[in-house]
Amino acid sequence: MEPNFNEKQICILQVAEKLFAEKGFDGTSIRDISKAAKINIAMVSYYFGSKDKMLEALVLFRTDDLAIQIENLLKESLSPLEKMGRLIDFYITRINQNKDIYKIMHFELSSKKRVLNFESFTQVKKRNVASLRQIITEGQDLGIFNLDVNIDLIAPTILGTFFHFQMNRPYYENIFDLHSDEVFENYVKTDLTKHIKRTINALLLYEK
Amino acid sequence: MEPNFNEKQICILQVAEKLFAEKGFDGTSIRDISKAAKINIAMVSYYFGSKDKMLEALVLFRTDDLAIQIENLLKESLSPLEKMGRLIDFYITRINQNKDIYKIMHFELSSKKRVLNFESFTQVKKRNVASLRQIITEGQDLGIFNLDVNIDLIAPTILGTFFHFQMNRPYYENIFDLHSDEVFENYVKTDLTKHIKRTINALLLYEK
DNA sequence: AAACAAATTAAACAAACGTTTAACTTAAAC
DNA sequence: GTTTAAGTTAAACGTTTGTTTAATTTGTTT
Numbered sequence: 001m002e003p004n005f006n007e008k009q010i011c012i013l014q015v016a017e018k019l020f021a022e023k024g025f026d027g028t029s030i031r032d033i034s035k036a037a038k039i040n041i042a043m044v045s046y047y048f049g050s051k052d053k054m055l056e057a058l059v060l061f062r063t064d065d066l067a068i069q070i071e072n073l074l075k076e077s078l079s080p081l082e083k084m085g086r087l088i089d090f091y092i093t094r095i096n097q098n099k100d101i102y103k104i105m106h107f108e109l110s111s112k113k114r115v116l117n118f119e120s121f122t123q124v125k126k127r128n129v130a131s132l133r134q135i136i137t138e139g140q141d142l143g144i145f146n147l148d149v150n151i152d153l154i155a156p157t158i159l160g161t162f163f164h165f166q167m168n169r170p171y172y173e174n175i176f177d178l179h180s181d182e183v184f185e186n187y188v189k190t191d192l193t194k195h196i197k198r199t200i201n202a203l204l205l206y207e208k
Numbered sequence: 209m210e211p212n213f214n215e216k217q218i219c220i221l222q223v224a225e226k227l228f229a230e231k232g233f234d235g236t237s238i239r240d241i242s243k244a245a246k247i248n249i250a251m252v253s254y255y256f257g258s259k260d261k262m263l264e265a266l267v268l269f270r271t272d273d274l275a276i277q278i279e280n281l282l283k284e285s286l287s288p289l290e291k292m293g294r295l296i297d298f299y300i301t302r303i304n305q306n307k308d309i310y311k312i313m314h315f316e317l318s319s320k321k322r323v324l325n326f327e328s329f330t331q332v333k334k335r336n337v338a339s340l341r342q343i344i345t346e347g348q349d350l351g352i353f354n355l356d357v358n359i360d361l362i363a364p365t366i367l368g369t370f371f372h373f374q375m376n377r378p379y380y381e382n383i384f385d386l387h388s389d390e391v392f393e394n395y396v397k398t399d400l401t402k403h404i405k406r407t408i409n410a411l412l413l414y415e416k
Numbered sequence: 417a418a419a420c421a422a423a424t425t426a427a428a429c430a431a432a433c434g435t436t437t438a439a440c441t442t443a444a445a446c
Numbered sequence: 447g448t449t450t451a452a453g454t455t456a457a458a459c460g461t462t463t464g465t466t467t468a469a470t471t472t473g474t475t476t
Contacts, residue, residue, distance in 0.1 A: 008453090022319070022320040022321075023234075023319060023320055023321040024232055024234055024235075024315070024319065024321065025235075026231075026232055026234035026235040027232075027233075027234040027319070027321045029432075029433065029434085030433080030434060030435085031432085031433080031434095039454085040454060040455055040456080041434090041435090041455095041456095042435085042436080042437090042454075042455070042456090043453085043454075043455095044434090044435095045434080045435060045436075046453080046454085050434075050435075051434065051435090052434095103318070106375045106376070107232070107315065109375060109376060109377075109378060109379075110311070110374070110375045110376075110377060111230070111231060111232060111235070112230040112231055113230075113231040113232065113235045118378070122379055122382070125379060126383075146410075148406070149406075150399065150402075150403045152380075152383060152384070153369070153373075153399075153400065153403040156368075156369050156372040156373050156376070157365060157368070157369045157372075157403075157404075157407055159368075159372055160364075160365070160367075160368030160369040160370070160371060160372030160373070161361070161364050161365045161368040161369070162368070163368060163371075163372060164364040164365075164367050164368030164371060164372075165361075165364050165368070166318070167314045167317060167318045168314075168317060168318075168364070169317075169318060170317060170326070171317075171330060171333060172360075174330070175334075175360060176360070191358065191361075192361065194358075195358045195361040195365075196365075198356070198357075198411065199365055199407060199410075199411045201414075202354075202407075202410035202411045202413075202414035203406065203407045203410045203411070205410075205414060206409075206410035206413060206414035216423090237462075237463065237464080238463080238464060238465085239462085239463085239464095247424085248423095248424060248425055248426080249425095249426095249464090249465090250424075250425070250426090250465085250466080250467090251423085251424075251425095252464090252465095253464080253465060253466075254423080254424085258464075258465075259463095259464065259465090260464095
């Protein structure tokens with residue numbers, strides 16, 4: 001199951017990824033993709049077998065470099081609080097770079113249309129939660145972090161806040177006056193990231 | 209712009225809503241809908257004009273009762289903290305009941321495929337944020353709540369956490385052993401709601 | 417009972433869909 | 447230079463798509 005794609009295949013996958021994220025898998029035709037990628041319609045079937053298999057190839061292709069190496073964070077000599085801050089930065093940066101495939105996979109995950117194999121994606125998530133758990137229990141053992149925390153629900157809060165912001169982009173563009181890609185991106189990197197960090201910090205540090 | 213649908217139209221919209229949420233708008237054909245609703249394929253065009261216009265009708269139909277009357281909450285003689293708890297309960301209950309249309313609208317909002325009019329939806333959100341702001345500033349004036357809070361980003365945290373959990377249902381079913389609709393629903397109402405409340409409370413109360 | 421509009425139907429429509437074919441071009445191997 | 451395989455193409459394939467048609471049924475009004 002080692003994805004070994006050539007340049008042309010990768011080019012097609014990148015074009016498809018962009019279109020799937022913009023218009024959805026069912027909203028994007030092979031003709032749309034071949035037009036955008038400047039290839040013949042037959043090339044998709046030639047390289048991937050079918051449109052469905054191309055989606056599988058795309059998921060496989062992206063999941064491979066989605067594995068966040070937050071294991072390295074654990075080894076560094078930082079306080080648990082500092083580690084959490086770095087982890088959130090890392091999470092947001094990584095997901096911000098890969099938001100197209102995340103959007104596609106979120107749709108497919110909750111869709112009853114196709115059955116995709118998300119086993120490797122699940123494994124990545126479990127590994128990340130394990131690292132997160134290690135950081136938090138470390139902080140709890142030191143008496144710094146609150147004991148009354150549902151660790152498995154912290155990732156949904158971080159990622160959920162981020163994605164909800166992205167999905168409602170037109171609304172937030174409006175109320176925050178973020179009328180260009182650059183300004184919007186900048187708001188995510190500064191204010192939104194700050195809000196998420198503040199939220200997670202408060203959750204871990206606040207004693208009722 | 210008053211949506212005045214008869215019983216048959218409402219029945220069709222409800223069936224369409226379920227299918228759109230399950231398989232997406234483009235992944236659902238008029239024949240799928242007419243089969244599930246036990247009507248003739250021509251009835252969709254007859255009642256709504258087209259498939260696209262049916263989606264518009266659905267959005268209009270649902271947005272109308274999406275307006276959360278949290279204004280009433282403001283009047284009650286509760287502490288700001290109690291109001292926030294009630295507001296989160298209210299939010300989650302309401303969105304849990306309407307998660308199908310929310311899922312559809314979230315997809316359409318971030319989709320470049322169709323241009324839908326979300327003006328009334330935007331207005332509802334703005335009204336809700338205004339009420340939220342009133343509660344929080346009340347708490348801030350009383351010296352209870354933290355001043356360093358981005359109020360516009362609180363809703364994304366509440367809703368984002370909820371939706372991320374719903375979108376990744378297969379994953380959380382797995383790690384929390386929620387292998388039935390009832391058990392899953394129950395986890396949302398208890399543990400997930402508790403986590404969200406705890407998070408928002410900490411954010412509002414924690415002083416660094 | 418006749419007349420009328422509204423509701424419902426099966427059938428047909430053109431357009432778009434994913435996929436396959438068979439011919440052609442390119443590039444490497446011998 | 448011939449052979450062979452891989453890459454690329456335009457055209458056609460059979461389905462499925464959203465929509466329209468024209469005929470029929472239903473229910474209400476006169």
